[in-house]
Amino acid sequence: MKIGIIGAGQIGASLVRQYAKAGHDVKMTNASGVEKLRALESETGAKAVTSGEVVKEIHVLVISIPFIEISKLAKSLGQDISDDTVIIDTTNYYPIRDGRIDEIEHGMVESVWVSNHLSRPVIKVYNSILAGSLVQAGLPGGSPSRIALPVSGDDEQAKRIVARLVNDSGFDALDIGSIQDSWRQQPGxxxxxxxxxxxxxxxxxxxxxxxxxPERRELALQFILKQDPVQYLAWSRECVTNNRIVFKTDINE
Structure with a gap:
């Protein structure tokens, strides 16, 4: 399968490695420039390309960027994505990083908001797993303790394609319903x-x-950042990049 990945942070880079290892044709891009992807390119064989190239002639597009960047991405992509491309949304909304988004605060489901901004349907998956688990906890199919990931979306064929990729990355996929149902896998x-x-x-x-x-989202974030120092550091860099103030967390507690 031909896969484009936008964002090469903890989640995106892990998926680059897993998909390439499974034999998929992968290309990737990020906001800080393709030169910073050369090491990952050499390691995996995935191609580091521009944002304009990453969406061309692909079957699946994975979006793995901070939630607040979705609006900017939508403007830059325009109409470049083929109607046949399956779009995977891995994002999560955290007001402490992304700022307050009134539509979501008033009840809009996060991935519905993403879909509206992209003007394209999306499949929600990979948002509900720790970066460390995504890197280390994948197992062969049939393993009794294999981690399962919730998948939400409105297109049944697209969900079947995504389930294959979830399997290729070392996890089971559980279809939990439509994109309107994806609130069930949101933070908290x-x-x-x-x-x-x-x-x-x-x-x-x-x-x-x-x-x-909403209340449990903040508690979940406190817990996650204490459990996963690598993710804490990545989170802190995102907050600084987006001019947000990260709360004080003792990750060695």
């Missing part, structure tokens, strides 16, 4: 960054309460 949900197998994920999906997600 009991399936968010919990490394559950398929049976556990199915159980926890039923426990999600939408009205408590």
């Amino acid at each position: 949900s009991p399936v968010y960054c919990t490394d559950l197998n398929s049976a556990q994920l199915k159980r926890n999906i039923q426990l999600v309460q939408k009205d408590v997600l």
Whole structure:
């Protein structure tokens, strides 16, 4: 499969490695310039290209950037993405980094907001797993303790394609419904960054309460950043880049 990846942070770079290892034809880009991707290019065989090139002649486009950058990305991409391209949205909204977005604060589902800005349907996946787990915890298909990832979207064929890629990256895929249902895998949900197998994920999906997600999102973030120092450092760089103030967290606590 031909795959383009926008964003080569912890999640994006991990997917570059996993997809390339699985035999896919991968190209990638990032906001800081392709020269910073040369080491990853040499390591994986994936091609470092410009943002204009990354969307051309691909089957799947993975968007793995800070949520606040979606609007800027939508403007830069314009109409360059083919109607046949499946778009994977890995993003999460955190007001402390992204600033307050009134539509989401008033109840709009995060990936619906992303889809609206891109003017394209998206499939939500990979947003609910720690970067460290994505790097280290993948297992062969059929492993009883294999982590399962929720997948949401409106196009059944697109979800089947995405499920194949999730499998290729070392995880099971669980279809949890439409893009309107993707709030169930947003930060603060009991399936968010919990490394559950398929049976556990199915159980926890039923426990999600939408009205408590905003409060639990902040608690989840505090926990995640304490558990994963690498992700904490990446998060801090994103906050500085986007002129946000990251709260004080003792990651050695």
